[in-house]
Amino acid sequence: MPVAFLFSSFFGLPFDASAEEPASRAVALHIPSGPLAGLIVYLSAGHGRLLHRTADGRPLAWSWQRDPRYGVREDEWTGDFVVEDLAGRLEQAGATVVTLRERDPRSVGFLVDDADAGFAVEGSGGWAGADQAWGPGWRDLEDTARATWSFTAPGSGVWRVYARWVSSPDRSAEARYTVRSPTRDEVWTIDQRRHGGIWWPIGTVELAEGQNAEVLLDGAGGRLSADAVRIGGGSWAPGPGYEVAPLAEIAPIHRQSSLGGPASLLWLDDGSESSDIRFRARWATWASPTPEEAIFLSIHTNAGRGRGSEIYAGVERDPPLDPQPGSLSLAGAIVEALPAHLRLVAPGWPVDAVRLGDFSEVSPRWQHLPSALIEVGFHDHPTDARFLRDPAFRGAYAEALVDAVARWRMGSAVIPDAFRPVVPGHPPGDRLP
Numbered sequence: 001m002p003v004a005f006l007f008s009s010f011f012g013l014p015f016d017a018s019a020e021e022p023a024s025r026a027v028a029l030h031i032p033s034g035p036l037a038g039l040i041v042y043l044s045a046g047h048g049r050l051l052h053r054t055a056d057g058r059p060l061a062w063s064w065q066r067d068p069r070y071g072v073r074e075d076e077w078t079g080d081f082v083v084e085d086l087a088g089r090l091e092q093a094g095a096t097v098v099t100l101r102e103r104d105p106r107s108v109g110f111l112v113d114d115a116d117a118g119f120a121v122e123g124s125g126g127w128a129g130a131d132q133a134w135g136p137g138w139r140d141l142e143d144t145a146r147a148t149w150s151f152t153a154p155g156s157g158v159w160r161v162y163a164r165w166v167s168s169p170d171r172s173a174e175a176r177y178t179v180r181s182p183t184r185d186e187v188w189t190i191d192q193r194r195h196g197g198i199w200w201p202i203g204t205v206e207l208a209e210g211q212n213a214e215v216l217l218d219g220a221g222g223r224l225s226a227d228a229v230r231i232g233g234g235s236w237a238p239g240p241g242y243e244v245a246p247l248a249e250i251a252p253i254h255r256q257s258s259l260g261g262p263a264s265l266l267w268l269d270d271g272s273e274s275s276d277i278r279f280r281a282r283w284a285t286w287a288s289p290t291p292e293e294a295i296f297l298s299i300h301t302n303a304g305r306g307r308g309s310e311i312y313a314g315v316e317r318d319p320p321l322d323p324q325p326g327s328l329s330l331a332g333a334i335v336e337a338l339p340a341h342l343r344l345v346a347p348g349w350p351v352d353a354v355r356l357g358d359f360s361e362v363s364p365r366w367q368h369l370p371s372a373l374i375e376v377g378f379h380d381h382p383t384d385a386r387f388l389r390d391p392a393f394r395g396a397y398a399e400a401l402v403d404a405v406a407r408w409r410m411g412s413a414v415i416p417d418a419f420r421p422v423v424p425g426h427p428p429g430d431r432l433p
Contacts, residue, residue: 025183027187028186028187030187030203032095035093035094036094036402036405036409037094037095038293039293039294039409040095040098040288040293041090041096041294041295042098042284042287042295042369043087043098043099043299044101044252044298044299044361045079045083045100045299046074046078046298046299046300046301047064047065047066047251047276047300048064048251048276049062049063049245050250050251050253061242065251066379069379069380070379070381070386071385072388072389074300074301074379076249077388078299078300079249081299085397085398086401086402090405093406095405098198100280100283101250101251102234102247102248102255103160103233104159104232104248105233105246106157106159106232106233106234107233107235107244108154108155108234109232109234109247109258110154110234111134111229111230112151112228112230113228114227115136118150119150119226120147121139121146121226123142123145124142124144124145125140125141125226127140128166131262132166132167132196132197133227138165138166138227139227140223140225141225143172143219143224145218145224146218147216147217147218147224147226148216149214149228150213150214151213151214151231152210152211153213153231155209156209157207159231160203160204160233161179161201161202161203161229161230161231162201162202162230162231163190163199163200163202163230164200164228164230165190165192165195165196165200165224165227166227167192168193170222171193172191172192172219172221173193173221173222174189174221175217175222175225176188176189176216176217177189177202177203178215178216178217179202179204179205180213180214181211182207186203186204186205188203192222192225193222194289194292195287196225197260197261197262198259200260202215202229215229230258233246233247234246234247236258252276252279252280253275253276253279254276261286261287262286265279265283265286266279277360278360280298281296281363281366281371282366284296284367285366285367285369288368295326295371295372295405296362296371296372297372297374297405298359298362299376300374301375301378301379303378306381307378307381307384308350308351308352308384309349309351309377310375311334311354311355311373311374312331312354312359312372312375313328313331313356313357313362313372314362314364315356315363316364319365321365323356324370324371326370327362327364327372328354329370330372330404332354334401334404335351335353335354336407337404338397341403342400344396345387345390345392345396346387346393359373374401376397
């Protein structure tokens, strides 16, 4: 199911800092610090809009996967929670956050490729072609060279910035991406030895409509790969005559091009089409090279005669696979953290023992990272739904997850006996150590 990501190729006048800003220009260096510094969190917001299909496989129309109950639609709530409550808190704690659903809610997205008029190079380097590149190729630059992508904002506000490069062992581990607006420079350091072929999140830029800006790449200690930069969210349609949907709303399997990665991830080894949930697990596993320190968190809401939170570590029934130790301890850290963080905003909020679930997104068959599936609450229960709509509850829940990941990473989380999962097929009460 190869798909094309529909962006405008959009660029503006070259950015001239001297013409728009005096010598007192502000510079912000983004150096991760805190308990999660150096950790990558692949963050998956549950479900999203999928294309309904007929028997011949032709896409018909976009459709949400969950119906709203008590003012909560899981597809929308999870996306909002990840963007508004959780991702920023993880970053404040030092993590690098990669969201599998688009984080920028804007339906406008545009990019500048190395073949566009908005791209320029200073210094030595040549054009190269590679599978990881966006478009026909990319620029292979000496470490003394630099590249710029210039653009003009089509609207006012904060725009998310993504960059793409081709990775290899001789690339710079300290490639600097400077996002330059008329008022300030924001500098992020990226290791180009990893994550090639991915639209990697760089940061944000705040612009007024019509303002010129640029992204500048330079570095040291290795060659540089200059490929493409994209700004904003964007939209996608499967073809002419079909509804265009904002990327922030649609399921990740329909935005493989805007995530990056090979189209082969859309298909399983037996040639069958991957489900959206399996695609998420396989994409994160592909994107995270060993020995990268990374985890995968899947955020959902629940339904079906229950209340409160259920936290799952993944297992596999066919072939039988036990949960990964890292996943089991991560799930345990979450159930340990939730009661203390929620007691003031949701007294008595139910938190179950760690559960073992045969869910593709966290199954050890498809997902090789330490992972946990988090059912925040039951959207079909009126009490839970009221809390899910409460900003104070959402904020406290996000803080609990950040605290849990930090304690898990430090190895200081202790799973209370009551929260240890029961071993399937063992006598009642027999729990995992």
